[in-house]
Amino acid sequence: MFNVATVITTIFAYVVGLFAIAYFTERRDDKGFKLINSPLIYSLSLAVYCTSWTFYGSVGSASKSGLIFITIYLGPMISMTLWWSVLRKLVRIKQRLRITSIVDFISARYDKSEGVGVIAACLVTAGTMPYVALQLKAIVKTMSVMVSDVGQADTEILGSSTGLFVVGLMTLCTLFFGVRKLDSSERHPGMILVLAVECIVKLVAFLCVGFFVTYSLNNGFDNLISKMPEVMDDAYSFVGIRDLKDVLTWMTYLILASSAILFLPRQFHVAVVENSQEKHIKTAKWLFPLYLILINLFVLPITISGKLAGLDASLADTFVLLLPITQGQTALSMLTFIGGFSAAMGMIMIATVSVATIITNHILIPLFTRVDSLKFLTKHLIKLRWLVASLFIIGSYSYMKIVGGKYALVAMGMVSFAAALQFAPVIIGSLYWKKGSRFGAYSALILGATIWFYTLVIPAFVKSGWMKSSLLNEGLFGSRFLRPEALFGFEGYHHLTNAVLWTMIFNIGGYVLGSILFPQSNSEKRIAKEFVEALPHDEINTVDLEGVEDTIDLSEKKVILEGVLNSYYNDNQVREIISSSLEKFKVDSKEKISLPRLSDLLEEIEKVLAGVIGTAAAHQAISSANLLSKNEKDELSKVYGDIMANMMISPREMNKKIILFQEREKMMEQQTKILENTIQKRELELEEQKAIAFHASKMSSLGEMAGGIAHEINNPLAIIASSIGLMRKMQEKGKMTPEKFNNILDNINATLERVSKIISGLRTVSRRTDEDDFRFITMLDMMTDVLGLCSEKFKNYGIHIDINLEDPLYQIELYCDQVQFSQVLVNLISNSYDAIEMLEEKWVKIRLEQRGNYLILSIEDSGKGIPKEIKEKIFQPFYTSKPIGKGTGLGLSISKKILEKHGGSLEIDNESKNTRFIMTIPFKDRSEEAS
Amino acid sequence: MLKSDFVLLIVDDEPQIREVLTQYFELSDYAVESASGGREALDIVRKKKINFIISDVRMPDGDGEELLDEVRKLHPDLPIIVMVTGFAEISKAEAIKRGALDLLVKPININFLEDLVEDEFQRASQSEGSTKI
Numbered sequence A: 001m002f003n004v005a006t007v008i009t010t011i012f013a014y015v016v017g018l019f020a021i022a023y024f025t026e027r028r029d030d031k032g033f034k035l036i037n038s039p040l041i042y043s044l045s046l047a048v049y050c051t052s053w054t055f056y057g058s059v060g061s062a063s064k065s066g067l068i069f070i071t072i073y074l075g076p077m078i079s080m081t082l083w084w085s086v087l088r089k090l091v092r093i094k095q096r097l098r099i100t101s102i103v104d105f106i107s108a109r110y111d112k113s114e115g116v117g118v119i120a121a122c123l124v125t126a127g128t129m130p131y132v133a134l135q136l137k138a139i140v141k142t143m144s145v146m147v148s149d150v151g152q153a154d155t156e157i158l159g160s161s162t163g164l165f166v167v168g169l170m171t172l173c174t175l176f177f178g179v180r181k182l183d184s185s186e187r188h189p190g191m192i193l194v195l196a197v198e199c200i201v202k203l204v205a206f207l208c209v210g211f212f213v214t215y216s217l218n219n220g221f222d223n224l225i226s227k228m229p230e231v232m233d234d235a236y237s238f239v240g241i242r243d244l245k246d247v248l249t250w251m252t253y254l255i256l257a258s259s260a261i262l263f264l265p266r267q268f269h270v271a272v273v274e275n276s277q278e279k280h281i282k283t284a285k286w287l288f289p290l291y292l293i294l295i296n297l298f299v300l301p302i303t304i305s306g307k308l309a310g311l312d313a314s315l316a317d318t319f320v321l322l323l324p325i326t327q328g329q330t331a332l333s334m335l336t337f338i339g340g341f342s343a344a345m346g347m348i349m350i351a352t353v354s355v356a357t358i359i360t361n362h363i364l365i366p367l368f369t370r371v372d373s374l375k376f377l378t379k380h381l382i383k384l385r386w387l388v389a390s391l392f393i394i395g396s397y398s399y400m401k402i403v404g405g406k407y408a409l410v411a412m413g414m415v416s417f418a419a420a421l422q423f424a425p426v427i428i429g430s431l432y433w434k435k436g437s438r439f440g441a442y443s444a445l446i447l448g449a450t451i452w453f454y455t456l457v458i459p460a461f462v463k464s465g466w467m468k469s470s471l472l473n474e475g476l477f478g479s480r481f482l483r484p485e486a487l488f489g490f491e492g493y494h495h496l497t498n499a500v501l502w503t504m505i506f507n508i509g510g511y512v513l514g515s516i517l518f519p520q521s522n523s524e525k526r527i528a529k530e531f532v533e534a535l536p537h538d539e540i541n542t543v544d545l546e547g548v549e550d551t552i553d554l555s556e557k558k559v560i561l562e563g564v565l566n567s568y569y570n571d572n573q574v575r576e577i578i579s580s581s582l583e584k585f586k587v588d589s590k591e592k593i594s595l596p597r598l599s600d601l602l603e604e605i606e607k608v609l610a611g612v613i614g615t616a617a618a619h620q621a622i623s624s625a626n627l628l629s630k631n632e633k634d635e636l637s638k639v640y641g642d643i644m645a646n647m648m649i650s651p652r653e654m655n656k657k658i659i660l661f662q663e664r665e666k667m668m669e670q671q672t673k674i675l676e677n678t679i680q681k682r683e684l685e686l687e688e689q690k691a692i693a694f695h696a697s698k699m700s701s702l703g704e705m706a707g708g709i710a711h712e713i714n715n716p717l718a719i720i721a722s723s724i725g726l727m728r729k730m731q732e733k734g735k736m737t738p739e740k741f742n743n744i745l746d747n748i749n750a751t752l753e754r755v756s757k758i759i760s761g762l763r764t765v766s767r768r769t770d771e772d773d774f775r776f777i778t779m780l781d782m783m784t785d786v787l788g789l790c791s792e793k794f795k796n797y798g799i800h801i802d803i804n805l806e807d808p809l810y811q812i813e814l815y816c817d818q819v820q821f822s823q824v825l826v827n828l829i830s831n832s833y834d835a836i837e838m839l840e841e842k843w844v845k846i847r848l849e850q851r852g853n854y855l856i857l858s859i860e861d862s863g864k865g866i867p868k869e870i871k872e873k874i875f876q877p878f879y880t881s882k883p884i885g886k887g888t889g890l891g892l893s894i895s896k897k898i899l900e901k902h903g904g905s906l907e908i909d910n911e912s913k914n915t916r917f918i919m920t921i922p923f924k925d926r927s928e929e930a931s
Numbered sequence B: 001m002l003k004s005d006f007v008l009l010i011v012d013d014e015p016q017i018r019e020v021l022t023q024y025f026e027l028s029d030y031a032v033e034s035a036s037g038g039r040e041a042l043d044i045v046r047k048k049k050i051n052f053i054i055s056d057v058r059m060p061d062g063d064g065e066e067l068l069d070e071v072r073k074l075h076p077d078l079p080i081i082v083m084v085t086g087f088a089e090i091s092k093a094e095a096i097k098r099g100a101l102d103l104l105v106k107p108i109n110i111n112f113l114e115d116l117v118e119d120e121f122q123r124a125s126q127s128e129g130s131t132k133i
Helices: A004-029 A039-049 A057-082 A084-097 A102-109 A114-147 A155-178 A189-217 A220-226 A235-239 A244-263 A265-273 A280-297 A299-308 A313-326 A330-370 A372-403 A412-421 A424-432 A438-463 A469-474 A484-489 A495-517 A522-533 A554-566 A571-584 A595-613 A615-623 A630-647 A651-733 A738-766 A779-796 A818-836 A891-901 A926-930 B015-027 B038-047 B064-074 B092-097 B110-132
Strands: A774-778 A800-802 A813-817 A843-851 A854-861 A905-908 A915-922 B007-011 B031-035 B052-056 B080-084 B102-105
Touching: A004 A114, A004 A155, A004 A189, A004 A330, A039 A189, A039 A244, A039 A265, A039 A280, A039 A330, A057 A084, A057 A244, A057 A280, A057 A299, A057 A313, A084 A102, A084 A244, A084 A265, A084 A280, A084 A424, A084 A522, A084 A595, A102 A114, A102 A265, A102 A330, A102 A424, A102 A438, A102 A522, A102 A615, A114 A155, A114 A265, A114 A313, A114 A330, A114 A372, A114 A412, A114 A438, A114 A615, A155 A189, A155 A330, A155 A372, A189 A220, A189 A280, A189 A299, A189 A313, A189 A330, A220 A299, A244 A265, A244 A412, A244 A424, A244 A495, A265 A330, A299 A313, A313 A330, A330 A372, A330 A595, A330 A615, A372 A595, A412 A438, A412 A495, A424 A438, A424 A495, A424 A522, A438 A484, A438 A495, A484 A495, A554 A571, A554 A595, A571 A595, A595 A615, A651 A738, A651 A779, A651 B015, A651 B110, A738 A779, A738 B015, A774 A779, A779 A800, A779 A818, A779 A843, A813 A818, A818 A843, A818 A854, A818 A891, A818 A915, A891 A905, A891 A915, B007 B015, B007 B038, B015 B031, B015 B110, B031 B038, B038 B052, B038 B064, B052 B064, B052 B110, B064 B080, B092 B102, B102 B110
Parallel strands: A800 A843, B007 B031, B007 B052, B052 B080, B080 B102
Antiparallel strands: A774 A813, A843 A854, A854 A915, A905 A915
């Protein structure tokens, strides 16, 4: 109907139009173009689910197997209404962790495991490539329909150049729309808009064909349906349900389709990775099912009409296109072709972007970072991704060429669905079961993939004639028990039912058992909690870090970080990433930051990097860069590890707790310091006071004594000096006579004697006092010394000392420490002096009595006695009633102690109306001592 | 003016000091009165004409500081030398502030004391001479 050039030109024009839309919107996106972020676009993009397999295949399927095609759309409708909460959680986690793909999600959840990532990536690649091949085939085949005569469609007619054109075009589109930018978690608004446009185009095209067929070609919907029995063999071939086997087949399809809408890599990509706002899900919840209803509305009319029109049932897959062509509807035919092309292209584009990301991030990067000679390749990520995407499309095309129209290709739609189903347990588990472990994920994926391969891929290969059919009929090792399509004796059911049953039993069983037998590590516990609890907002950690010391040199860490990021970005991007991360935590102007802050920063940069190379690789890259020294790590993990294991709390809470504890510790340290300081201060003060007190007591008694001595000595010296001056004067004047001379000399002599007495008293009182020095001495000797020291002072102030040294009692020898005893006497007499110095009546009365073997010495002065209330206290150390600076209060307590040491006592006479101290001193004869 | 007309008053509770200083200044031809305490000295100052006072500070019968203040009220121009033993007594600055001519610390240099008396005697002689003219 069309020539090749027309078809190719039309395709080309269409693609250029899409380019224009993508370019336009991506430029406008920066300015906040609303369309791009609308829920409408999001909902439409989900319709990438409807590939050419839907566009053309639904009619083919309905023609062959009746209504069962509807399950493929019923499943997603059910899951969109039931699973939207799952989707919401997935989106939250993706936003927080910058998830790039379904594989990234799984590996991120299971301890950022690269191994889990590799297995999942292989499964994705194996499951997607035939599916893409199917789309390529649809394009090529419909092109051949377009250019050939009706009913003569043959792909050979186009030659291999057309195929290469398609491959080239698809590669170009994919690279342009999907792999231009590096940060794949930053979404591809242009690609999604193109996808949405394509989804509209394919829907409009299909609806147009439907309207044309139903209302132009036939007399409306009812009329067509009423003619159904003419083209259907029987009711069974239409509904397809007769027994349990059929019910299970329906259920199998429903299960596969429900899981595919979320877990096919491309569906995960559009629904989760490309989601810009959580609330868009709400719209998609009703809009997407509506889309599915619309695109299926005319499947039956077209099928019936095609059969009524007498088209070959073997061509049912192209009825959609053949009907308008046979009716000579040029425009409608082209629109339909473009609709089918759109459906195929959208799928190829999204699937390729998704797979290219998965292969580079989860297979190539882990490989390159481990092999030193390949390490340089990590710097060329974007080119790597181009290469992988191109190779993937070429690979798919080659697959198509090799497999051709064999079973292995046609069946791949459902096989792909079954592969996606293998991700369902680990993903749903990650959201709702905290205990799911890395080992569980390994077992689930390995077992599920193995059974999937054995029950679905191997039979497909056998049916395509590449493997011996004996495997299918007789089972592995000739054991019928192990027949792939009737595994473990599950006989008589649809091969998909068989596959779904056994993959799920092994997958879920492996997951649960593996998780229970090999529990999570501490770090995985933390991640698991984060996934299960998935809070709605990803707030920046702005916990107040005040009080935590900034000990980490930022510039040093920056250099290391730059080194790490340089492996994946160019210099400008590296600077950009680091500075924006620093800004995010408001530490861009700091030189030093705290350890928790550094940890935040690393987490942030790891997330940014994860947006490019996936969670596992980013974790590997950051943690292998030695950004934390061993000490820093120890310090951090010491706190984090224990508490997290015990408390199962998220890093944010952890951070808050750490800060709280640090603050508390700091506060306690400060309190302790303050207390210590106070105690030290008090101790010092006390020490000082003691020292001052002792010093003062020494100084004051020394000072008093010195003053007394100066007075006592200077007067006699004045007499002597003046006398000498007088003698000289007499000599000068010639008035000196021998009589006068002798007179003056006698005076000088007597005066000198006075001085020597004072010196002797001084010697007595001031001798060393630390050792006892007991000897026999009379009270007279001691009293003479003491009075010699004090008499001048007393005389000067007009104080009369009443003492009778003639009393024979003074001749009694005492056995005592002369120095200490004299000091007591000086002390008591001085006290009297101080007490009465200012009184009108000034006298001191000293009396000596004998009572048995005791001498009683009383010293009484004219003072008015000691008030009762302080009588108790005056013998206590440091008690003083004297003005500050005058006395230290040591005197009486020390005097009392000295007397008690001598076997005596010191008391106050309570009877006397004046102040009267009574000393009691024992004495013994020298003869007694001798005997 | 003759030295015998220039009257010194020696105040000290120590008799020996009084006696030695009296003999000394009499040998230098001055007229000398003596007192054993502040009160006695004040009596003398009130009754007789005194040209110069040499006084101890610490004395049982009226101390030297009181004497200084009282004499200052009676005869603002009467020169007074105070003698101290050098401990816990009036300071030189304080003594001069309160009107003393000087403060000497015992044991005193008797020649220096005589020089001070001599100076005052000369001044008294000159001012008497000038009033005569």
